[in-house]
Amino acid sequence: MMKLHLRYRPIQEVGFLQVLCSRKYYRAMWLCSLTVLIMMITYHLNGEELGIREFDRKNFVGGKFKHAISLLLKNSSPTNTKLILNASLSIKQKSTVIQNSTKDGSTHTNDCQRWCHKKNTASSTYFLSGVLLVRIYSSDLAKLSTRELLQWLYYLKYAGFEHVYVYDAYVYENESQKNALEFLVKEDFVTYVDWSHNAFPYSITGTQESAYQHCLKTWGNKSYWQASIDMDEYPFCPEDTKPNFMQRFIANFSREQPRVSQITMKNFLFLGKPLSDKEHPILIDRLKRRTHRPANDLVKPIYKTSHIKQSHVHHHDLSHGFSVDADENKIRLNHYWGARLQNWGEDTPEILSKTMEDNTVEEIVRELQKCDHVCLPDGSIIHTVRWN
Numbered sequence: 001m002m003k004l005h006l007r008y009r010p011i012q013e014v015g016f017l018q019v020l021c022s023r024k025y026y027r028a029m030w031l032c033s034l035t036v037l038i039m040m041i042t043y044h045l046n047g048e049e050l051g052i053r054e055f056d057r058k059n060f061v062g063g064k065f066k067h068a069i070s071l072l073l074k075n076s077s078p079t080n081t082k083l084i085l086n087a088s089l090s091i092k093q094k095s096t097v098i099q100n101s102t103k104d105g106s107t108h109t110n111d112c113q114r115w116c117h118k119k120n121t122a123s124s125t126y127f128l129s130g131v132l133l134v135r136i137y138s139s140d141l142a143k144l145s146t147r148e149l150l151q152w153l154y155y156l157k158y159a160g161f162e163h164v165y166v167y168d169a170y171v172y173e174n175e176s177q178k179n180a181l182e183f184l185v186k187e188d189f190v191t192y193v194d195w196s197h198n199a200f201p202y203s204i205t206g207t208q209e210s211a212y213q214h215c216l217k218t219w220g221n222k223s224y225w226q227a228s229i230d231m232d233e234y235p236f237c238p239e240d241t242k243p244n245f246m247q248r249f250i251a252n253f254s255r256e257q258p259r260v261s262q263i264t265m266k267n268f269l270f271l272g273k274p275l276s277d278k279e280h281p282i283l284i285d286r287l288k289r290r291t292h293r294p295a296n297d298l299v300k301p302i303y304k305t306s307h308i309k310q311s312h313v314h315h316h317d318l319s320h321g322f323s324v325d326a327d328e329n330k331i332r333l334n335h336y337w338g339a340r341l342q343n344w345g346e347d348t349p350e351i352l353s354k355t356m357e358d359n360t361v362e363e364i365v366r367e368l369q370k371c372d373h374v375c376l377p378d379g380s381i382i383h384t385v386r387w388n
């Protein structure tokens, strides 16, 4: 509890001293300190309810919880502090936001920078990273080009991923994404891994699983949680589309089920003939019909890196804890398959009946487009097709 340090002043008058030593005096002092304490707490709580901007800017993850912790910390002994810190580990906030001090109404710029210019403090671990195995090739009928790769990385940044390990399984030199990703490597958002020696002939174990395993072995201890997903798979929380939703989801989940080491996301396919990619350069803005239910059992995992024994594509083997399928209303994978099932042709009645309209991602699309010139070296890089 809060301690009040009372100064003892030399007192001449014996009668006054007697008053000081009396029970009444102590009771009054107690009441007084209690009132001060209550006033301080009320002050803090009010600030919290008003959603103090300064505070919000610094904390995306469980703002109130974090604030409550800082309150507790102020008033607790070192032992308690340790316990509380440990309990709050899941709501990790090691990343700090570079603040833009210009307050000349450039709230728009600031809003964008809140999520896209987060800096991880040196030597700290990531709360959440991603790992991707990819090959970009110009004959791809799904047209997943460098543009779509950059869009996906940009979306992950919005979602709260702090770093992505990109394993580039290019087959021809001209497919290498090294140059295209250079600016993200420089800002320490991407680690680029040349995986071309394992690219051909492609195999699940030799190309894909080996990449995930290599990532765990080499950088596993730099991330607390990690997700292994493809560049047409977008993690999405239907109830929370604000920046950093992934960290909030994981923090919520592991607070409720701390023994879970692997959370798997169900797979909703976005199907049908895409809208014009000139008018809709953003992939997730091009495909707006999805399957009613999870399309299949091909889930994708989010996992504690330290609890993985062996990597696979859908479920990793765990050394500790257990694996749980997440509620699809809390999190799912939006999987942008497009016209694959109808062999790249027009929509068929079957495809239309298998799918429903879903544009709930629109809010995020708008935010990504609004911020492109603030967050990217050149906004056009997510709008213009290129292959390397």
Ligand SMILES: *[C@@H]1O[C@H](CO)[C@@H](O)[C@H](O)[C@H]1NC(C)=O
Binding pocket: 082, 085, 086, 089
């Ligand atoms: C959290 O608690 C565990 C188990 O008691 C301990 O091993 C770990 O060091 C603690 N972490 C922190 C940050 O205090």
Ligand SMILES: *[C@@H]1O[C@H](CO)[C@@H](O)[C@H](O)[C@H]1NC(C)=O
Binding pocket: 099, 100, 101, 102, 106, 109
């Ligand atoms: C702050 O934003 C202004 C534009 O509003 C920009 O010119 C300036 O470089 C930014 N400063 C930092 C530190 O990001």
Ligand SMILES: *[C@@H]1O[C@H](CO)[C@@H](O)[C@H](O)[C@H]1NC(C)=O
Binding pocket: 138, 172, 174, 175, 387
């Ligand atoms: C890359 O090279 C291959 C083989 O020479 C060729 O088929 C392909 O069209 C090239 N891709 C690009 C984007 O130039």
Ligand SMILES: *[C@@H]1O[C@H](CO)[C@@H](O)[C@H](O)[C@H]1NC(C)=O
Binding pocket: 123, 124, 125, 221, 222
């Ligand atoms: C991860 O492990 C390596 C080698 O074992 C070690 O040098 C490094 O400091 C560790 N990093 C973290 C963040 O624990």
Ligand SMILES: *[C@@H]1O[C@H](CO)[C@@H](O)[C@H](O)[C@H]1NC(C)=O
Binding pocket: 237, 239, 240, 245, 246, 248, 249, 250, 252, 330
């Ligand atoms: C996390 O929990 C908070 C408070 O319980 C809730 O408002 C928020 O929607 C949750 N976020 C996710 C992504 O589950």
